[in-house]
Amino acid sequence: xxxxxxxxxxxxxxxxxxxxxxxxxxxxxxxxxxxxxxxxxxxxxxxxxxxxxxxxxxxxxxxxxxxxxxxxxxxxxxxxxxxxxxxxxxxxxxxxxxxxxxxxxxxxxxxxxxxxxxxxxxxxxxxxxxxxxxxxxxxxxxxxxxxxxxxxxxxxxxxxxxxxxxxxxxxxxxxxxxxxxxxxxxxxxxxxxxxxxxxxxxxxxxxxxxxxxxxxxxxxxxxxxxxxxxxxxxxxxxxxxxxxxxxxxxxxxxxxxxxxxxxxxxxxxxxxxxxxxxxxxxxxxxxxxxxxxxxxxxxxxxxxxxxxxxxxxxxxxxxxxxxxxxxxxxxxxxxxxxxxxxxxxxxxxxxxxxxxxxxxxxxxxxxxxxxxxxxx
Amino acid sequence: xxxxxxxxxxxxxxxxxxxxxxxxxxxxxxxxxxxxxxxxxxxxxxxxxxxxxxxxxxxxxxxxxxxxxxxxxxxxxxxxxxxxxxxxxxxxxxxxxxxxxxxxxxxxxxxxxxxxxxxxxxxxxxxxxxxxxxxxxxxxxxxxxxxxxxxxxxxxxxxxxxxxxxxxxxxxxxxxxxxxxxxxxxxxxxxxxxxxxxxxxxxxxxxxxxxxxxxxxxxxxxxxxxxxxxxxxxxxxxxxxxxxxxxxxxxxxxxxxxxxxxxxxxxxxxxxxxxxxxxxxxxxxxxxxxxxxxxxxxxxxxxxxxxxxxxxxxxxxxxxxxxxxxxxxxxxxxxxxxxxxxxxxxxxxxxxxxxxxxxxxxxxxxxxxxxxxxxx
DNA sequence: TTGTATGCGTTATCAT
DNA sequence: ATGATAACGCATACAA
Numbered sequence: 001x002x003x004x005x006x007x008x009x010x011x012x013x014x015x016x017x018x019x020x021x022x023x024x025x026x027x028x029x030x031x032x033x034x035x036x037x038x039x040x041x042x043x044x045x046x047x048x049x050x051x052x053x054x055x056x057x058x059x060x061x062x063x064x065x066x067x068x069x070x071x072x073x074x075x076x077x078x079x080x081x082x083x084x085x086x087x088x089x090x091x092x093x094x095x096x097x098x099x100x101x102x103x104x105x106x107x108x109x110x111x112x113x114x115x116x117x118x119x120x121x122x123x124x125x126x127x128x129x130x131x132x133x134x135x136x137x138x139x140x141x142x143x144x145x146x147x148x149x150x151x152x153x154x155x156x157x158x159x160x161x162x163x164x165x166x167x168x169x170x171x172x173x174x175x176x177x178x179x180x181x182x183x184x185x186x187x188x189x190x191x192x193x194x195x196x197x198x199x200x201x202x203x204x205x206x207x208x209x210x211x212x213x214x215x216x217x218x219x220x221x222x223x224x225x226x227x228x229x230x231x232x233x234x235x236x237x238x239x240x241x242x243x244x245x246x247x248x249x250x251x252x253x254x255x256x257x258x259x260x261x262x263x264x265x266x267x268x269x270x271x272x273x274x275x276x277x278x279x280x281x282x283x284x285x286x287x288x289x290x291x292x293x294x295x296x297x298x299x300x301x302x303x304x305x306x307x308x309x310x311x312x313x314x315x316x317x318x319x320x321x322x323x324x325x326x327x328x329x330x331x332x333x334x335x336x337x338x339x340x341x342x343x344x345x346x347x348x349x350x351x352x353x354x355x356x357x358x359x360x361x362x363x364x365x366x367x368x369x370x371x372x373x374x375x376x
Numbered sequence: 377x378x379x380x381x382x383x384x385x386x387x388x389x390x391x392x393x394x395x396x397x398x399x400x401x402x403x404x405x406x407x408x409x410x411x412x413x414x415x416x417x418x419x420x421x422x423x424x425x426x427x428x429x430x431x432x433x434x435x436x437x438x439x440x441x442x443x444x445x446x447x448x449x450x451x452x453x454x455x456x457x458x459x460x461x462x463x464x465x466x467x468x469x470x471x472x473x474x475x476x477x478x479x480x481x482x483x484x485x486x487x488x489x490x491x492x493x494x495x496x497x498x499x500x501x502x503x504x505x506x507x508x509x510x511x512x513x514x515x516x517x518x519x520x521x522x523x524x525x526x527x528x529x530x531x532x533x534x535x536x537x538x539x540x541x542x543x544x545x546x547x548x549x550x551x552x553x554x555x556x557x558x559x560x561x562x563x564x565x566x567x568x569x570x571x572x573x574x575x576x577x578x579x580x581x582x583x584x585x586x587x588x589x590x591x592x593x594x595x596x597x598x599x600x601x602x603x604x605x606x607x608x609x610x611x612x613x614x615x616x617x618x619x620x621x622x623x624x625x626x627x628x629x630x631x632x633x634x635x636x637x638x639x640x641x642x643x644x645x646x647x648x649x650x651x652x653x654x655x656x657x658x659x660x661x662x663x664x665x666x667x668x669x670x671x672x673x674x675x676x677x678x679x680x681x682x683x684x685x686x687x688x689x690x691x692x693x694x695x696x697x698x699x700x701x702x703x704x705x706x707x708x709x710x711x712x713x714x715x716x717x718x719x720x721x722x723x724x725x726x727x728x729x730x731x732x733x734x735x736x737x738x739x740x741x742x743x744x745x746x747x748x749x750x751x752x
Numbered sequence: 753t754t755g756t757a758t759g760c761g762t763t764a765t766c767a768t
Numbered sequence: 769a770t771g772a773t774a775a776c777g778c779a780t781a782c783a784a
Contacts, residue, residue, distance in 0.1 A: 041530065043761055054771045059763060069769060084554075089529035090470045091761035094776050099466065101531075109510070110491035110693070118485055122512055126519070131526070134485070134510035136498055143502070150507070153465035154417065155477075178460070291697065317486070321667065323699035419777055430755050435779060445753060467777035470760050 042083040051079040062087065101131040102158040102348065104184075104337070105147055107254075109136045111288065112316040113333050114162065117185060120337030121160055128345050130157075137163055139253075145171070151179050158348040160184050160340050169228070180348045184340035185333075187230035195347075195354040197340035199363050201231040204329035205238025205283075207365040208311050211327070212281050216373045217309065218245040221279040223262055223289050225254045235285050235313060248279060252289050259284050259292025267300045277308060280374035287312035287319050287328055294322070294370075305372035315366055324369035332361045418459040427455040438463065477507040478534040478717070478724065480560075481523055485512045487664065488692040489709050490538065493561060496713030497536055504721050506533075513539055515629075521547070527555050534724040536560050536716050545604075556724045560716035561709075563606035571723075571730040573716035575739050577607040580705035581614025581659075583741040584687050587703070588657050592749045593685065594621040597653065599638055599660040599669065601630045611661050611689060624655060628665050635660050635668025643676045653684060656750035663688035663695050663704055670698070670746075681748035691742055700745035708737045 048055040053072060060066045061076040068076075079085075093099040104121045106114040118134055125132040133156060135147035144163060148171060151159050158180035161172065169188055175181060182195035212220060222239060225232035240247050250266070252258035267277060277297075284290035290312030297308055304310050304324055312319060315330035339359050347354040424431040429448060436442045437452040444452075455461075469475040480497045482490040494510055501508040509532060511523035520539060524547060527535050534556035537548065545564055551557055558571040588596060596619060601608030616623050626642070628634035643653060653673075660666035666688030673684055680686050680700055688695060691706035715735050723730040 044763095045761080055762080056764090056771060057769085060770090063763085065763085067769070072769080086525075086528045086530075088470075088761050089526070089531040090466055090475065091776090092763075094464075094466045094470055094761080094778095095763045097776075109485060109494055110488050112486050112488070115486035115491065118512065119514070126522075131522075134512070136494065136510070138495070146502075146507075149462075150465070152462040154462075155465040318694040318697045321694045321699065322697040323701070325699070420779095421777080431778080432755060432780085433753090436754090439779080441779085443753070448753080464777050467760090468779075470762090470777080471779050473760075 041088075042085040044085070044087065047076065047079050047083060047085050050083065051076045098157045098348075098351075099131075099155065100129060101133060101156050102160065102180075102341070102344065103133045103135050103147060103150060103156045104160045104341070105135040105137060105144065105163050107137050107139045107163045109134065111314075112318070113287075113314045113331065116333035117162055117337035120334035120339075121184070121341040122337075124338045124341035124345065127342075128349065130345060130348075132341075135159075139163075139255075148172075148175060151175065151181070158182070158344050160337070160344055161188075162186060162337070162340070177353070180344055180353055182340045182344035182354060185231070185331075185336050195340070195343050195357050197336050197343060197359040197361065198231070199331040199333075199336055200360050201234035201363075202238035204313060204331070204363040204365075205235040205240075206242040207238075207329060207363070208283050208313075209239040209242030209244070211365060211367065211371065212283070212309065212311065213243050213245065215281075215309065215371060217243075217281040218374075219279050220245065220247050220281040220283055221263070221266065221277060222247050222249045223252045223259055223282065223284040223293065224249055225252060225285040227251060232285055239283055252285070254286050254288060256288040256292040259289030260296045261292070262289075263293040263296035264299070267296065277302070279308070281309040281311070281371070283311045285313055287314045287316045287326060290326055290328070290370075291318070291322065294326075304370050307375060309371040309374070311371060319366075320368065322370075327368045327371040328366050330364040330366050332363070335361050417464075418461040420461070420463065423452065423455050423459060423461050426459065427452045474533045474724075474727075475507075475531065476505060477509060477532050478536065478556075478720065479509045479511050479523060479526060479532045480536045480713070480717070481511040481513060481520065481539050483513050483515045483539045485510065487690075488694070489663075489690045489707065492709035493538055493713035496710035496715075497560070497717040498713075500714045500717035500721065503718075504725065506721060506724075508717075511535075515539075515631075524548075524551060527551065527557070534558070534720050536713070536720055537564075538562060538713070538716070553729070556720055556729055558716045558720035558730060561607070561707075561712050571716070571719050571733050573712050573719060573735040573737065574607070575707040575709075575712055576736050577610035577739075578614035580689060580707070580739040580741075581611040581616075582618040583614075583705060583739070584659050584689075585615040585618030585620070587741060587743065587747065588659070588685065588687065589619050589621065591657075591685065591747060593619075593657040594750075595655050596621065596623050596657040596659055597639070597642065597655040598623050598625045599628045599635055599658065599665050600625055601628060601661045603627060608661055615659055628661070630662050630664060632664040632668040635665030636672045637668070638665075639669040639672035640675070643672065653678070655684070657685040657687070657747070659687045659689075661689050663690045663692045663702060666702055666704070666746075667694070667698065670702075680746050683751060685747040685750070687747060695742075696744065698746075703744045703747040704742050706740040706742050708739070711737050 044055045044058050048058045057068060058076055061068050061073045102125060104118055108114055122132045137143040150156050160182050162184040172188060176194055184197050187196055187198060220243060222236060224236045250262045252262055282293050284293055290310055293310055294304060297304055302308055312326050312328035315328045319326040319328045420431045420434050424434045433444060434452055437444050437449045478501060480494055484490055498508045513519040526532050536558050538560040548564060552570055560573050563572055563574060598612060598615060600612045626638045628638055658669050660669055666686055669686055670680060673680055678684055688702045688704035691704045695702040695704045
């Protein structure tokens with residue numbers, strides 16, 4: 001399916017002539033409220049026959065790939081219009097050897113971080129005439145497999161991979177040597193030699209560490225993401241190194257519930273003291289977990305930032321709207337998606353598998369209302 | 377592309393045998409960091425030749441559509457495995473006449489309402505073995521056209537349409553008679569005779585009206601969505617009827633900026649009094665516009681809900697996290713997406729164009745901190 | 753149990 | 769300027 005196939009023929013009047021559609025619909029109407037059976041859409045042969053030319057000529061009238069007598073062309077266009085003919089993109093793609101569609105695989109589309117990333121990817125794809133399929137995995141390995149199957153079966157020309165389910169690493173490894181794949185936002189352990197666009201996670205962690213240290217905190221609870229994710233490790237490393245204080249690490253899974261659970265459990269176990277957190281600050285490896293932490297703290301009667309400071313990561317939309325507004329690390333989600341996609345397409349369009357290349361995009365600390373100096 | 381094509385052959389060992397991949401990759405490696413050229417992937421003929429059977433037999437070994445001698449089958453599978461053969465979904469779909477993929481067209485994926493709707497649609501699609509392509513239009517008519525082209529060119533088997541750009545109505549009209557299309561969340565004026573799953577917008581407006589009236593408000597500013605959208609009109613109608621007070625209506629476009637602008641302008645113009653709003657409550661037709669209103673009010677030094685009450689619509693995630701938490705109408709976004717998709721697929725799988733059918737799903741008023749009795 | 757021939761809808765190649 | 773034919777990769781009707 002080429003770019004043109006999306007709408008190039010509309011200008012020939014498919015939409016301009018309403019009557020044509022109504023009289024030649026691909027479906028037969030069986031009256032109001034009744035189901036209608038599908039009829040075979042017009043093919044290039046139908047057009048050729050009706051116009052008294054060969055299919056070859058029809059093809060060239062539509063593509064402009066070679067000169068056609070203007071009278072003939074006009075006749076063909078008229079028939080195209082009348083029959084409501086639209087070239088079958090499947091047949092085109094089969095012949096062309098590519099679909100002009102790539103995929104974007106993400107774990108959770110309702111996370112505005114990934115939504116922004118998706119916008120960047122979509123813009124980059126559209127700029128080059130490519131379609132973009134959003135593949136939402138919900139962190140589910142089966143779904144991920146299924147979507148990866150689309151590239152193995154060549155339904156799509158390439159894939160921007162922005163997920164993070166660790167078990168998929170081996171599959172990715174096999175795929176990356178055979179198909180155009182770019183990693184966005186997330187490096188995958190053992191796959192350093194790939195096309196990668198990512199935020200500077202380590203710097204983000206460092207900024208948070210410096211911020212909390214400067215406020216006077218000396219003991220913090222860190223809610224990390226899965227160990228298998230490079231970004232998790234990088235955020236934690238940057239934080240620990242810059243904070244230079246005591247850090248209690250708990251492993252979460254980037255979901256709000258896990259942030260809630262980890263903090264609630266720690267509050268119940270009582271740290272070392274009177275049922276408190278035993279930490280003056282919480283750094284969650286993403287905003288969602290930070291929100292979970294916020295909820296757990298509120299339920300325990302602790303107020304933020306008076307009793308405990310909380311910091312997130314990502315700067316999703318809800319972060320600035322939260323109560324209190326969440327101090328967090330802003331990731332250039334849109335740029336990550338755009339960069340990764342642009343990089344990928346550079347190779348897809350040339351029928352090449354991408355070489356290793358890393359783009360690290362800068363992050364920014366957004367200091368808001370959820371952080372303050374420790375109580376005492 | 378059938379459901380099975382996504383991964384049915386993986387169990388034959390494509391992934392289980394790493395060595396096979398490495399020695400038979402579809403790309404030729406040119407050493408670390410160098411670009412690699414694409415090589416033609418193995419086709420069914422390659423497998424047939426290598427296994428010493430016909431392509432027909434290979435096809436049947438893989439599909440199970442007819443019995444094959446177990447020894448032969450084993451030999452074929454071994455070759456499939458060795459060559460890393462995966463059937464080309466394009467060729468399959470061309471032959472089958474359908475792709476087993478449908479589209480979901482939405483205006484803004486970063487709006488969590490649509491993200492939730494998308495999840496419902498995706499779940500429903502996957503349940504029936506269908507893939508789902510997320511088409512994000514950004515309210516852009518060109519993008520919408522482009523995505524609608526996918527159904528006209530039969531790249532997808534059907535479309536769940538959850539957008540709302542009014543100018544597209546005529547295009548939709550022509551399409552709906554020819555291709556399987558379902559409307560989600562949004563009725564389209566003049567297209568009542570279609571497959572529709574929507575929230576009860578009118579009831580939502582009514583709940584808000586009753587709530588504000590019960591609190592004692594008598595004069596409200598209503599920020600509606602575009603007039604051309606049925607949901608906008610329904611929300612406004614329900615509200616006006618139940619509120620039974622004075623209502624000033626301003627037309628927005630469902631974006632945050634428009635909520636901000638409308639309220640800011642009204643504040644500047646001064647209503648009828650001392651630069652105030654001249655209303656004790658604001659009802660925005662969606663949460664995004666409510667957030668814009670919140671910002672404008674805050675900048676004007678007005679506090680919510682002490683000076684002005686604010687109500688939204690949708691109950692997106694940020695609503696409960698906002699400051700103050702936003703009173704809003706909860707829409708069953710997930711169910712709307714799931715219902716519309718399930719309905720659509722019921723007809724897609726049978727190769728029929730859907731009849732008229734309307735599902736109206738219940739909404740719920742979430743009373744939170746942004747509403748209170750009027751000051752005086 | 754297996755193979756041959758044909759068709760799906762298009763575009764490219766080679767003629768005319 | 770136009771057409772006939774092959775090829776893309778697969779599945780199926782028909783034969784054997």
